[in-house]
Amino acid sequence: MKVKKIIFSFLIIILILLAYYFYFISLNIKSVEIKGNSLAPYLVSGDYVDIDYSYGENNKKISRESLVTFYSKVEGKELIKFVKAVPGDNFHVDEVNRLLLINGEYMVNTDDKLYKLTKQNIKMLKLYEKDLDGKLSSDMYLVFGNFPNTMDSGKFGPILRKNILGKILL
Numbered sequence: 001m002k003v004k005k006i007i008f009s010f011l012i013i014i015l016i017l018l019a020y021y022f023y024f025i026s027l028n029i030k031s032v033e034i035k036g037n038s039l040a041p042y043l044v045s046g047d048y049v050d051i052d053y054s055y056g057e058n059n060k061k062i063s064r065e066s067l068v069t070f071y072s073k074v075e076g077k078e079l080i081k082f083v084k085a086v087p088g089d090n091f092h093v094d095e096v097n098r099l100l101l102i103n104g105e106y107m108v109n110t111d112d113k114l115y116k117l118t119k120q121n122i123k124m125l126k127l128y129e130k131d132l133d134g135k136l137s138s139d140m141y142l143v144f145g146n147f148p149n150t151m152d153s154g155k156f157g158p159i160l161r162k163n164i165l166g167k168i169l170l
Contacts, residue, residue: 029052030051030053031049031050031051032049032050032051034049038147038151039067039081039146040146040147042110042146049067049168049170051166051168051169052168052169053165053166055166060167062164063086064086066083066168067080067081067083067168068083068143068166068167068168069165069166069167071165074156081143081144081150082110082143082144082145083143084100084102084142084153085141086136087141087161088135088138089135090102090103090104090135090136091129091136092134093125098117098118098122100115111146115147117148118148118149120154121154125153125154125157127157132158139160139162140160141153141158141161141164
């Protein structure tokens with residue numbers, strides 16, 4: 001009788017471990033090394049992050065300030081950036097101060113410093129502001145690094161939801 005209890009307990013533990021293992025496999029999580037410093041000082045080249053690629057496979061919600069990975073046709077590779085504006089958000093380029101307003105508030109980086117736009121950023125974002133009447137459509141996101149002169153929406157405009165491959169887990 002005692003042996004049966006031990007065997008039963010052992011089988012229960014194995015089943016729990018197997019369920020736990022398959023649950024995490026199904027999440028499609030992959031550890032990736034950061035290459036580049038567009039997210040510094042938040043993340044720097046050589047840091048590792050876990051990416052949940054299930055965000056790209058289904059329509060899990062992506063919120064403002066999330067870190068996402070997406071395929072950039074311009075760069076021909078995956079990039080990781082902060083989501084600064086989500087579908088339905090209003091955006092406006094303040095050319096005089098070289099700043100981007102999202103829903104009436106100036107965009108800041110992870111250090112709460114104003115994100116100064118370059119001339120190239122202003123030119124690109126003004127084109128999209130005009131074309132979209134300053135409002136992101138239901139499948140568009142603005143993504144940025146932590147400072148200007150990075151490969152982000154300031155250089156290539158909004159990204160589409162279908163191009164988001166995953167969300168970084170921190």
